[in-house]
Structure formats: C-alpha cells, structure tokens
Amino acid sequence: MIIPKNAAFIIRTLEEHGYEAYVVGGCxxxxxxGREPGDWDITTSAQPMQVKALFRRTIDTGIQHGxxxxxxxxxxxxxxxxxxxxxxxxxxxxxxxxxxxxxKEDLERRDFTINAMAYHPERGMIDLFDGLGxxxxxxxRCVGNPEKRFEEDALRMLRGIRFAAQLEFDVEEQTMRAIAxxxxxxxxxxxxxxxxxLTKLLVSDGCDRLLLLAETGLSRYFLPELDVMLATQQQNxxxxxxxxxxxxxxxxxxxxIYREDTAAFSQKEHIMLVxxxxxxxxxxxxxxxxxxxxxxxxxGHPEHGETKAKQILRRLKFDNDTVSxxxxxxxxxxxxxxxxxxxxxxxxxxxxGMRRLINExxxxxxxxxxxxQQADLCAQxxxxxxxxxxxxxxxxxxxxxxxxxxxxxxxxxxxxxxSDLIEMGVSPGPRIGEILRQLLEYVLANPQNNTKYKLIELxxxxxxxxx
Numbered sequence: 001m002i003i004p005k006n007a008a009f010i011i012r013t014l015e016e017h018g019y020e021a022y023v024v025g026g027c028x029x030x031x032x033x034g035r036e037p038g039d040w041d042i043t044t045s046a047q048p049m050q051v052k053a054l055f056r057r058t059i060d061t062g063i064q065h066g067x068x069x070x071x072x073x074x075x076x077x078x079x080x081x082x083x084x085x086x087x088x089x090x091x092x093x094x095x096x097x098x099x100x101x102x103x104k105e106d107l108e109r110r111d112f113t114i115n116a117m118a119y120h121p122e123r124g125m126i127d128l129f130d131g132l133g134x135x136x137x138x139x140x141r142c143v144g145n146p147e148k149r150f151e152e153d154a155l156r157m158l159r160g161i162r163f164a165a166q167l168e169f170d171v172e173e174q175t176m177r178a179i180a181x182x183x184x185x186x187x188x189x190x191x192x193x194x195x196x197x198l199t200k201l202l203v204s205d206g207c208d209r210l211l212l213l214a215e216t217g218l219s220r221y222f223l224p225e226l227d228v229m230l231a232t233q234q235q236n237x238x239x240x241x242x243x244x245x246x247x248x249x250x251x252x253x254x255x256x257i258y259r260e261d262t263a264a265f266s267q268k269e270h271i272m273l274v275x276x277x278x279x280x281x282x283x284x285x286x287x288x289x290x291x292x293x294x295x296x297x298x299x300g301h302p303e304h305g306e307t308k309a310k311q312i313l314r315r316l317k318f319d320n321d322t323v324s325x326x327x328x329x330x331x332x333x334x335x336x337x338x339x340x341x342x343x344x345x346x347x348x349x350x351x352x353g354m355r356r357l358i359n360e361x362x363x364x365x366x367x368x369x370x371x372x373q374q375a376d377l378c379a380q381x382x383x384x385x386x387x388x389x390x391x392x393x394x395x396x397x398x399x400x401x402x403x404x405x406x407x408x409x410x411x412x413x414x415x416x417x418x419s420d421l422i423e424m425g426v427s428p429g430p431r432i433g434e435i436l437r438q439l440l441e442y443v444l445a446n447p448q449n450n451t452k453y454k455l456i457e458l459x460x461x462x463x464x465x466x467x
Contacts, residue, residue, distance in 0.1 A: 001031045001119060006072045007040045008121055010079060013054055019046035020103065021079075022118035022126065029114045032135055033167070042079045043118060045101050051079050065097050082106040085152070104128060108143055111156045112163065116143050138169045146178035154185040158197040161212045168206035176216060183217040194222050195316040202274040207251045210278075214244075225282050225312065232285040235296045240381040243284045250277040253375035269368060272322055276329040276372050279309040306331040325365055332361050333372050337395035346398040348445075354398045355444045358409045370396055407447035411436045414443060415452040416459070424460060435459055 003023055014021040021044040027037035044051065048068050052058045057071040066081035082100045100106060103118060103126065110116040113131040125132070129143050140160050142149045150157050157179045164171050171179070186194070201207060210226070213219040219226045230244030239246060254277045258270050265273065283304035289297050306327045313323045335357060346354065361369055370392065377388050408414055416439065418432045426432055439459060443450045 010042055010070055014044050014046055019044050022120050024118040025115050028117045028119045040077055045082055047081050085109050110143055113141050113143055139172050140164050140169050141172040142175050146175045150178055150182040155189045155193055161209055162197045162201045165201040165204035165206040165209040179216040186221040191317045208248055210248050228285045237383045238380050243281050246379055247278055247281055249379035250375045253378045257371050272325050276326045280330050280333045283308050302331050302334045329372055337391045352445045355409050366399055408443045408450045411440050415450050416455045
C-alpha cells in the first residue's frame with residue numbers, strides 16, 4: 001500500500017531517531033477498502049516533547065492526550081504516542097492517559113477491529129484483532145469485550161452504527177447486544193457529538209442503518225420520535241411503508257439525487273435535506289385520523305411538523321440557519337402543484353401561487369424544496385406516482401420561468417421602497433410596511449406592473465382613499 005510522502009517522511013524521521021512509528025486507524029482501513037482517507041494519523045513510541053523536537057512546525061492539538069500535529073506545508077498530520085487509557089469516570093473520557101512503549105497495548109484500547117490496524121511501509125500490516133477478516137466479512141466488531149468498550153466511551157455505540165452506514169456493513173451480533181445493553185449510557189454524550197455522528201449516518205449510502213438506532217434502543221435517548229414514526233402505519237393508497245420507513249426511503253432518494261449532481265447543492269444544503277427528509281412527517285403520528293372506510297389521514301402534519309422539527313433540531317444544537325431552513329422545508333413539503341395546471345402549463349393564477357410560494361419559502365431554498373418533494377414522491381406507493389412527478393416537473397419549469405423573467409417575489413424586489421413612500425408624504429412607521437405588503441400582493445399577481453410609476457400611482461390612490 002502506498003502512503004503519502006509526508007506521512008512516510010514523518011515515520012522515517014521518527015525511526016531515524018530511534019522511535020517506532022506507523023500509520024494507524026481509519027486511514028489504514030480506508031486504504032484497504034480503496035477509499036480516499038480523510039486524514040493520516042500516525043502512532044509512535046516517541047512522546048510528545050520528543051516529537052516536537054524533531055519537526056520545525058508543530059501544534060499542540062491534543063498534547064494532554066499525547067497528540068501533536070506536525071505541519072508539513074499546509075498539511076497537518078496527527079502524531080500520537082502509544083498509550084493506554086486509565087479508568088473512565090463519565091462513560092466518555094479516561095481519568096488519565098498513560099504512555100506505553102508497546103504498540104499492542106495502544107491498538108487494544110481502540111474501538112473496533114477495523115480501526116485497530118497499523119501499517120508500516122517496510123514492515124507491512126499489523127493486525128492483531130482480525131480487522132482484515134472483519135473487512136472481508138463486512139462486519140463492525142469491537143476490539144475485545146464490547147460491553148467494556150462501550151462502558152468506557154458511550155459514543156462508540158453510535159460510531160459503530162455510523163461506520164456500518166458509511167461502509168454498508170453489518171454490526172456483529174455480540175456488539176449489537178452490547179449496544180442494546182449499554183444504550184442508557186448515551187445520556188452522558190453531548191448533543192453536539194450525537195449530532196455529528198447522526199449526520200454522518202444520514203448522508204451515508206447505508207443510511208437505512210438508521211433502523212439499528214431503534215433496534216438497539218439508542219434512538220430513545222436522543223430521537224424518540226423515530227421510534228414513534230416506525231410504529232405508525234399508513235393505511236392509505238399513497239403509501240406502502242410506515243411513517244418511519246417511508247422517511248428513511250426519502251433520505252435514500254435525497255442522497256441519490258445529491259450524488260447524481262453534487263454541484264447542485266452545498267454540503268450544508270445536503271445536510272439540511274437529509275434532516276428535512278428524516279423529519280418531514282415527524283408530526284404524522286400526532287395528526288393521524290381514520291375515516292369510516294379505514295383510510296388513514298394526517299391533516300395538518302406539515303404545519304405541526306414545522307414546530308416539532310424546530311424543537312428536535314434545537315435539541316441537537318443546530319445553528320439557526322439550519323433550523324429555519326429545515327423547518328420551512330417541512331412546512332411546505334406537501335404543497336400541491338396541481339392547482340391551475342392545464343396541459344402541463346401553469347395558468348396566470350397558478351403562477352401567482354408559485355410566486356407566493358417562492359416568497360414564503362425563499363428563492364434560494366426552492367431547489368431544496370423540489371429535491372425533497374421529488375424524494376418524497378419516489379418513496380410513496382405507485383398510486384398516481386407518474387402523474388405526481390409530472391406535476392412536480394411542471395412546477396419546476398414554472399419556477400424557472402419566474403426566476404428567468406425576474407418577477408418580484410419579495411418586498412426588496414419592488415420598484416419602490418420606503419423612502420419613495422415618505423417622499424409621497426407617508427409618515428415613517430408601520431403604515432409604510434403595510435403599503436409595501438399591499439404592493440407586493442399586487443405585484444405577485446401582476447408582475448409586469450412592477451414599475452416605479454405604476455406602484456407610486458397605486459400607492460397614492462390607496463393613501464387618498466384611506467384619507
């Protein structure tokens with residue numbers, strides 16, 4: 001296997017001064033799988049101050065845990081001393097870190113066998129726990145006793161399922177049982193760390209491993225809504241899955257759409273989309289009703305879902321922009337595009353409705369909404385699916401026409417502003433905002449009249465009428 005020149009240089013430098021050194025962990029795993037490693041970690045018998053003495057530029061990124069980042073050009077390489085962990089006191093952090101000269105002791109403290117392999121350009125692979133075998137078996141298995149590993153660090157349970165999703169592996173049976181047994185200790189993990197692992201899971205090809213969170217009981221401690229969604233059936237012609245499995249299918253389709261054209265959305269937008277997919281029907285269990293024919297309905301679930309999603313996203317400590325965008329996507333995800341559609345073309349009235357939707361959703365978020373709606377439709381039953389997709393395609397064309405025409409959809413895009421109204425004699429205050437909102441309402445229906453002359457004339461007429 002070929003490692004980067006800089007990593008090889010660090011190993012060679014350490015060994016020339018009498019120390020051992022190997023690349024270790026995830027980069028070794030990814031090399032074996034043919035994946036591009038995100039970073040290259042090096043483990044060594046040298047202690048932090050000894051590492052610092054050998055390289056011109058270093059950063060004390062985690063020196064209290066034995067880690068020094070060696071900077072070579074613009075690239076940083078984490079170099080960590082062989083270590084063993086002392087007693088864990090909070091199911092997350094060891095009370096102390098002890099250095100050891102023994103590579104075996106360093107590897108056996110790690111979480112999973114596939115992350116406990118080391119590699120040396122000359123000495124080859126060090127695989128003490130059959131990580132290579134588990135890679136062949138496509139299996140996530142703990143190093144040693146899984147209950148002890150999870151007792152030490154509760155986040156490892158979530159990481160194990162996340163790795164299963166990213167690599168599309170299974171979780172070994174004893175490891176699964178240990179996760180279920182130790183699931184309550186997840187309460188010791190911060191919302192931010194849980195959010196990071198959940199996000200990596202959701203954007204993975206194997207995002208259906210989300211089901212393992214419910215099967216092991218982990219979701220009960222940070223996303224109990226998932227359990228309720230999985231228990232909510234949808235006896236309805238439009239659906240063929242329960243609410244939870246439908247939502248997982250929507251996530252899968254969102255990921256497919258994103259991978260087909262990664263330039264269409266930023267990574268942050270991709271994250272917004274998978275959370276919108278996860279939570280778009282989160283209020284369905286609360287809104288479920290059954291008619292006299294036994295058909296399930298979920299009236300009002302988008303509006304209730306918006307409120308519920310905000311609570312969940314804030315619980316997971318998301319930033320305000322993500323909370324706002326995802327909750328709006330959920331509010332409008334079920335917006336029908338059938339009204340005023342004739343032969344696949346939007347009428348004047350239909351275009352007014354689309355302009356209003358753009359105003360409420362936000363122009364920049366409309367491609368996200370269309371992506372979510374497409375994924376949602378693809379994850380439904382075959383009932384009228386083609387018809388629904390055709391209507392969605394027509395809605396996308398309508399949106400594009402409105403954007404290309406430069407139609408005003410916000411107050412800021414009106415040909416007049418507050419200063420124009422003040423010049424007309426309107427006193428500064430709430431009345432200015434009221435008039436501008438009235439003018440926008442007019443322009444949404446009559447975009448061709450968004451001219452300063454026309455809008456001032458219209459505003460003057462309203463002002464004179466109101467006295």
